Amino acid sequence: MPLSILDYDPYLEPFKEDLSLRLFEYARTKKRLLGTDGTLSDFANGYKYFGFQQEKNHWTFREWAPAATKAWLVGDFNNWENNFELRSAYGGTWEISTPGMLPIGSKVKVKLLLKDGQTVYRVPSYIMYAVQNERYEMDGVITHPQYEWKHKAPSLTEAPLIYEAHIGISTEDYRINSYKEFTRDVLPRIKKDGYNTIQLMAIMEHPLYASFGYQVSNFFAISSRFGKPEDLMELIDTAHGMGLRVLLDVVHSHAVKNVGDGLNLFDGTTSQYFHEGNRGEHSAWNTKLFNYGKDEVLHFLLSNLKFWIDVYKFDGFRFDGVTSMLYHDHGLGTAFTDYSKYFSLNTDVEAVTYLMLANELIRQVNPDATTIAEDMSAMPGMALPISSGGIGFDYRLSMGIPDFWIKQLKEKSDDDLDLMALWWELTTRRPGEKNIGYAESHDQALVGDKTIMMWLADSEIYWKMDTGSESLIIDRAIALHKLIRLVTFSLAGEGYLNFMGNEFGHPEWLDFPREGNGDSYQHARRQWSLADNQDLRFKYLLAFDNDMINLEHRFKFMENSASLKQQWVQNSDKLLAYQKGDLLFAFNFHPSYEQQLHLNFAEKPELIFDTDDRKYGGFGPRSSFGWSKGKLNIILEPRCAMVFRIK
Structure with missing residues (x-):
């Protein structure tokens, strides 16, 4: 895979081997996870396998706990007793098909017997809903949300x-x-x-x-x-x-x-x-x-x-x-x-x-x-x-x-x-x-x-x-x-x-x-x-x-960073101006003095935004501008900015 990142930033050339390692580890991990023809989307389906899966007349529940020696599904549906024991399956997975449907809203946990003989209670790792109990600990809750989606997601056609x-x-x-x-x-x-x-x-x-x-x-x-x-x-x-x-x-x-x-x-x-x-x-x-x-x-x-x-x-x-x-x-x-x-x-x-x-x-x-x-x-x-x-x-x-x-x-x-x-x-x-x-x-x-x-x-x-x-x-x-x-x-x-x-x-x-x-x-x-x-x-x-x-x-001037065409920075005067796309932004950050700016444009710009406008809590418009023979002359009041449309 070509390292076109170097075309963006030639200063990365000394680290070409590190960047190649980045791609190598990515490809190697993908092959380990997926084989030769699998996809990440097919791989990332754990939520369709683990946790509570509702079948026609029962629930199938699976949990991954490879170091446990026994496992039970317990909850208020069975008075937290041990009568729902999970069986050991492949790769440290435990599973059970429940005898009938468990009530939606039941509080549940996985009870595990550890190798040291300790018994512990855990919230299922793929649980979709959990609440705090009276001891301020989390309890899992069986849920099977039903919602009829009405709208498609909109596409993003402008800057986020x-x-x-x-x-x-x-x-x-x-x-x-x-x-x-x-x-x-x-x-x-x-x-x-x-x-x-x-x-x-x-x-x-x-x-x-x-x-x-x-x-x-x-x-x-x-x-x-x-x-x-x-x-x-x-x-x-x-x-x-x-x-x-x-x-x-x-x-x-x-x-x-x-x-x-x-x-x-x-x-x-x-x-x-x-x-x-x-x-x-x-x-x-x-x-x-x-x-x-x-x-x-x-x-x-x-x-x-x-x-x-x-x-x-x-x-x-x-x-x-x-x-x-x-x-x-x-x-x-x-x-x-x-x-x-x-x-x-x-x-x-x-x-x-x-x-x-x-x-x-x-x-x-x-x-x-x-x-x-x-x-x-x-x-x-x-x-x-x-x-x-x-x-x-x-x-x-x-x-x-x-x-x-x-x-x-x-x-x-x-x-x-x-x-x-x-x-x-x-x-x-x-x-x-x-x-x-x-x-x-x-x-x-x-x-x-x-x-x-x-x-x-x-x-x-x-x-x-x-x-x-x-x-x-x-x-x-x-x-x-x-x-x-x-x-x-x-x-x-x-x-x-x-x-x-x-x-x-x-x-x-x-x-x-x-x-x-x-x-x-x-x-x-x-x-x-x-x-x-x-x-x-x-x-x-x-x-x-x-x-x-x-x-x-x-x-729509934000999306393309190349639309920043020219800028004027006068640090001592606290004056800043720049053209972004079709817009000219002019700022006077000076706390006390008005500042003047003279710029050349072929056509007369149009003032479209003034931060000093009274509808924005300002005192104006007080700043002014004039255009004559291709020259834009701006007078900016202290702590004011103006935005012009460049035609």
Whole structure:
């Protein structure tokens, strides 16, 4: 297979052997798993074999627990007794055909006798639904969801405009929200705001609500806090009917450590799903790490991906924690300052192989699917096709950009904004790879940090956001909030992401109910009424975001990074301008002075967007422009930006 990745990036030439090894291990693993003529889609059918399979007059149940010596299916249907003993089958599998149908909704577990004589209870590994019992432990639940799908998934004909959402915190009430209420109340907001893709967090079952869904226990189960499987199916189906695609925030980088709830020590051994010893422990996250070199683990994880596409009709995935997967040290403390850091003994080749297999499988199951990698290390080829020597993702997240903005707001003054550094951060990409740009996601709003709007406005946000108040702090906050989002939206990627509520400057931070905050829901909800209240200035930020998003709908300038034609950067004047496709963006980041810009165009440009417009909470339009004899003369007021259409 040719290494056309070298055509994109000649600096990779010294690492040609490493890239060839990447392809060799991928091909070798595929052959081991599939033989000569098998497909990954046929291989990844574990969810059709393991767990509960409903037959005509009974259930067939299978579980993989190779180190167990006996196994029983127990639950409230048989008073948790041992009268449903499983028989040993091939490869460490245990199975039973039940005498008659077990009731839907029955709580179940697998009871295992281990080699040391210990008896343990485990939630079935392929269970589709699980709930917490009175001891705050997970119980599996027999389910056979019946839902009649009404809509086909829409195709993505423009750049992905992603609305990152968490079901539980999507209500304004002091409680956990549901799939049904999200469908009724939030989906219409997302559609109205102009986003075309939803990225759902915390869907895979997790015992600890405060983990934000990133410590998964039951990989095939939806979070029961939010409702039933049919409710999630209805949510996705309704979104499809609105023209919205839905991505799953999938967590295959690690698993919760809880014994009994999930996979840890499932059959009494540490090595069933995870690496043994220190390699199986994530010291920073206190979680377990998968052994991607083990065929049974590959089968489990690949089957999991196909399951979410096949059963729930997800349109793709955002893979969480990819950096942690790629390196034996999980990228902790490593500065990726040169290419040798990507192709060293620190690189987990088995994890790289798994990610390549995952991307190929996803395309086989749904050729229209979208995959996004959360990788802060900038691994070369992450978002290049496997056929080119890449890992196969469609996009990578531009993770350095929110860090840039938070550092700017926390540590520097407006006068210290370095436009050259900003330009480099917003425009530097791995050659040939597409990025999803964003100014802030859920990560920047977690407890201990604050949203961009809170960094800008601080306590004034509580007292001076009404339309009748005057506040220089709020004026600055609104102006910079708009500039930060517009420059990031237009430059930082071939797609864009926003976290739920941040489009209108949602205040404060995110903190789930826990012992440390008195189990409070104060910061685990979304105050939609702030944006709906016509007496508050949050409405201006929402109107701005709506019209900003609509720029992509109208002009489709994001998808092609080559559409960035020319730029003008005047650092000392805090003046930045660039042409992207048919649009000219001009920014004045200076806090005090108006700035002038003189540019040559054959025809008179058309002003289509002004951040200083009063409908966006501005004071104008105050900036002005004139055109004469092929010259565009722009006068930009402080902390203002204008967008022109170049005819």
